[in-house]
Structures are given as C-alpha cells and as structure tokens.
Amino acid sequence: MHFASLLILALANTAFANSSTGCKKELPPAFPNPGESTPLDLPGTDRDYRLYIPSNYNPKNPTPLYISLHGANRNMDEQERLSQFSNPLFNPDGIAVYPNSRNGYWLSNPKAHTSRPNDLDYMYDLITHLEDKLCIDRNRIYAAGKSNGAGFAGVMACNATVGSKIAAFASVSGGYYNISDIPGLGPCSPAPRDEGYPFLEFHGTKDTISPYDGGGRDDKRPVIDVLEEWAGRNGCPKDARWNSNVTVFEHPLVKHASWNCGGKKGIVQHYREGDWGHCWASTVPNGDTEAFWKQCIPGKYVFNATEVIFDFFSGYQLKA
Ligand SMILES: *[C@@H]1O[C@H](CO)[C@@H](O)[C@H](O)[C@H]1NC(C)=O
Ligand SMILES: *[C@@H]1O[C@H](CO)[C@@H](O)[C@H](O)[C@H]1NC(C)=O
Ligand SMILES: *[C@@H]1O[C@H](CO)[C@@H](O)[C@H](O)[C@H]1NC(C)=O
Numbered sequence: 001m002h003f004a005s006l007l008i009l010a011l012a013n014t015a016f017a018n019s020s021t022g023c024k025k026e027l028p029p030a031f032p033n034p035g036e037s038t039p040l041d042l043p044g045t046d047r048d049y050r051l052y053i054p055s056n057y058n059p060k061n062p063t064p065l066y067i068s069l070h071g072a073n074r075n076m077d078e079q080e081r082l083s084q085f086s087n088p089l090f091n092p093d094g095i096a097v098y099p100n101s102r103n104g105y106w107l108s109n110p111k112a113h114t115s116r117p118n119d120l121d122y123m124y125d126l127i128t129h130l131e132d133k134l135c136i137d138r139n140r141i142y143a144a145g146k147s148n149g150a151g152f153a154g155v156m157a158c159n160a161t162v163g164s165k166i167a168a169f170a171s172v173s174g175g176y177y178n179i180s181d182i183p184g185l186g187p188c189s190p191a192p193r194d195e196g197y198p199f200l201e202f203h204g205t206k207d208t209i210s211p212y213d214g215g216g217r218d219d220k221r222p223v224i225d226v227l228e229e230w231a232g233r234n235g236c237p238k239d240a241r242w243n244s245n246v247t248v249f250e251h252p253l254v255k256h257a258s259w260n261c262g263g264k265k266g267i268v269q270h271y272r273e274g275d276w277g278h279c280w281a282s283t284v285p286n287g288d289t290e291a292f293w294k295q296c297i298p299g300k301y302v303f304n305a306t307e308v309i310f311d312f313f314s315g316y317q318l319k320a
C-alpha cells in the first residue's frame with residue numbers, strides 16, 4: 001500500500017476512534033501487566049475470563065478488543081493456546097479476552113438449553129466491564145470462536161443488544177443450530193446497520209463433530225445454509241451461491257468462497273478445508289491436533305486461521 005494511503009488510514013482510525021470510559025484510567029491492580037495474560041473474575045457475577053493486554057498498551061490510545069470463545073468441554077486457557085490471540089505475531093496491538101463458559105457449553109444448542117446460563121447477559125456485562133477498565137475503541141470490538149463457541153458467536157451476532165457492539169465475526173468449525181429453537185431467544189434479529197455483518201467461516205469437510213453438511217449430534221445445520229443466511233442479511237439475494245470459488249495458498253485442498261453483498265465486497269467469506277476435520281487451521285501443531293488427532297493432522301494445513309481472522313477483522317469497524 002502507498003505510504004500516503006497508510007497515513008490517511010492511520011489518521012482515519014484515530015479520528016473515528018470511539019473511546020471507552022476506561023480511557024486515561026490506570027490499569028486495575030488485578031489486571032495483567034502489558035504483554036501478559038491472567039485469569040480474572042467478572043465482579044458481581046459467578047463468571048470468569050482470561051485477559052491479555054498487548055505490550056504496547058497505552059491507556060490514552062483506544063485499542064481494539066478481540067473476543068475468543070472456546071469450544072464445548074474446553075475452557076479459556078485452552079482457547080488462548082488454540083486461537084493464539086495473545087501471540088503478538090498475530091495480534092501485535094489488540095486486547096484479547098477469553099470468556100469462560102460456566103459448564104463447558106455456550107448458549108447455542110437448543111437441545112442442551114436447560115442447564116445453560118444466559119451467556120448473552122454475561123457477554124454484555126463483560127464487554128461493558130472491560131470498556132470501563134481499559135481504553136477500548138468501541139468501534140473495533142470483534143468476536144471469534146471455535147465449535148460450540150463459534151455457534152455462540154453466531155448467537156451473539158443475531159442479538160441486537162450484544163451483536164451491535166461487535167464489528168465483525170469469525171467462526172471456526174462452528175456447530176450451528178436454529179436459534180429460533182432456543183427457548184427465550186430467536187429468531188435471529190441483529191439490529192439494522194449500514195456496516196453490515198461481516199462473517200468469516202472456516203470448516204473442514206471431514207469434520208465429524210460439526211459435519212459440513214449438517215446433522216451429527218443434536219442435528220446441526222449445514223454450513224452453506226448459515227453462510228447464505230448471513231449473505232442474505234447483508235443484502236445478497238436469498239439463496240445467493242458463492243460468487244468466487246478459488247483455490248488459495250496454491251493449496252489443492254483449500255477453497256475460498258466470498259460473497260459480495262449490498263455493495264460490500266467479501267462481507268461473508270468461507271474457507272472450505274477439504275480432507276480436514278474439526279480443527280483450528282494452523283501450520284504448527286496446536287490443541288486440536290492433539291484433541292482431534294484423527295481428523296486434525298499436523299502439517300496438513302499451510303495457513304493459520306488466526307492470521308486470516310485478524311486480516312479479515314482489520315477491514316471492518318463500526319461507524320457512529
Ligand atoms: C439479547 O441480549 C440481551 C443481553 O443479554 C438480552 O437482554 C436480550 O433479551 C437478548 N434479546 C433477545 C431477543 O434474545
Ligand atoms: C427455525 O425454527 C423456526 C421455529 O421452529 C421455524 O419457523 C423456522 O422455519 C426454522 N428455520 C429453519 C431455517 O429451519
Ligand atoms: C465451489 O466449490 C465447491 C466445492 O468444490 C462446490 O461444491 C461448489 O459447487 C462450487 N461453487 C461454485 C459456484 O462453483
């Protein structure tokens with residue numbers, strides 16, 4: 001990119017930053033030092049989370065916040081290792097937060113609803129708390145998740161109150177259900193907004209936990225249906241098929257699909273990982289190559305989902 005456009009971009013980011021109430025405040029004593037992460041309790045609740053603060057954190061600079069949600073039966077610590085959102089290689093200057101579910105599952109599977117706490121309230125309270133303690137750019141809050149956590153990222157996106165705080169969403173090997181079937185929720189009703197709902201999805205065709213074509217335990221939805229719905233919400237015609245279908249990274253197995261909707265290029269994107277399973281794509285072994293070793297073969301993938309996610313997020317921010 002040309003230096004002048006970089007400069008304009010930098011100025012634009014500062015000019016339109018949306019400072020949270022935590023700006024200019026000292027870091028609370030319990031919070032991690034910049035460059036570190038630590039587990040914390042959310043005051044007034046029975047919930048906890050893990051927080052990472054980048055080494056260059058400056059309470060005068062509105063800073064982006066990246067939310068990373070763990071999969072079923074996993075936790076915030078495992079998600080930090082899996083998603084690598086605290087790794088400066090991928091995230092040089094953003095805050096990362098790893099919310100913890102209360103019992104290993106997020107609010108997203110209608111059949112498993114009864115024992116679920118209201119995770120939407122938790123997310124709302126957590127974001128509000130962090131905005132009050134840290135200098136966050138409220139226009140640059142992003143959410144990503146794995147599996148059940150990816151499904152919950154979709155639930156957040158569908159909720160007008162919580163989804164409106166999030167500029168873009170990323171979903172890795174998500175387990176998707178019909179949100180209308182979750183008692184007390186549904187149907188999917190994000191608040192209208194000009195920016196649209198940027199949605200990035202990764203899925204392996206050999207995923208046995210969240211099968212690509214749907215089904216599996218508790219009858220999950222086909223990935224393509226979920227993608228087409230987000231395309232529809234972004235102004236594409238109903239049932240829009242993907243309009244680019246190229247092989248990326250010169251890799252014969254990975255297909256990249258991208259939807260241009262309502263004048264927004266690539267607002268919905270999908271990486272279809274042929275011959276791979278329920279995995280967070282990484283060129284180096286990670287938690288998934290251990291947990292799902294039969295379907296997540298180390299060395300099989302030539303890209304890092306985390307890198308693609310941060311690149312995608314960098315293209316979006318909320319407007320006033
Ligand atoms: C959206 O989330 C908020 C915050 O938790 C909650 O109060 C509200 O009931 C939710 N809305 C719907 C339609 O589920
Ligand atoms: C989701 O569930 C609702 C209520 O049961 C139903 O009306 C709707 O058709 C379902 N949507 C899909 C895509 O299955
Ligand atoms: C894109 O690729 C997938 C997988 O190879 C295929 O099922 C689909 O039909 C293709 N779509 C288009 C529009 O070519």
Ligand SMILES: *[C@@H]1O[C@H](CO)[C@@H](O)[C@H](O)[C@H]1NC(C)=O
Pocket residue numbers: 084089282283284302303304307
């Ligand atoms: C992917 O990330 C790992 C660190 O987790 C890094 O060593 C590797 O170089 C990255 N690969 C690419 C292609 O960027």
Ligand SMILES: *[C@@H]1O[C@H](CO)[C@@H](O)[C@H](O)[C@H]1NC(C)=O
Pocket residue numbers: 018138139164165318319320
């Ligand atoms: C700042 O963010 C809040 C919460 O998303 C929003 O209501 C408000 O309009 C934003 N203000 C500006 C100036 O972008």
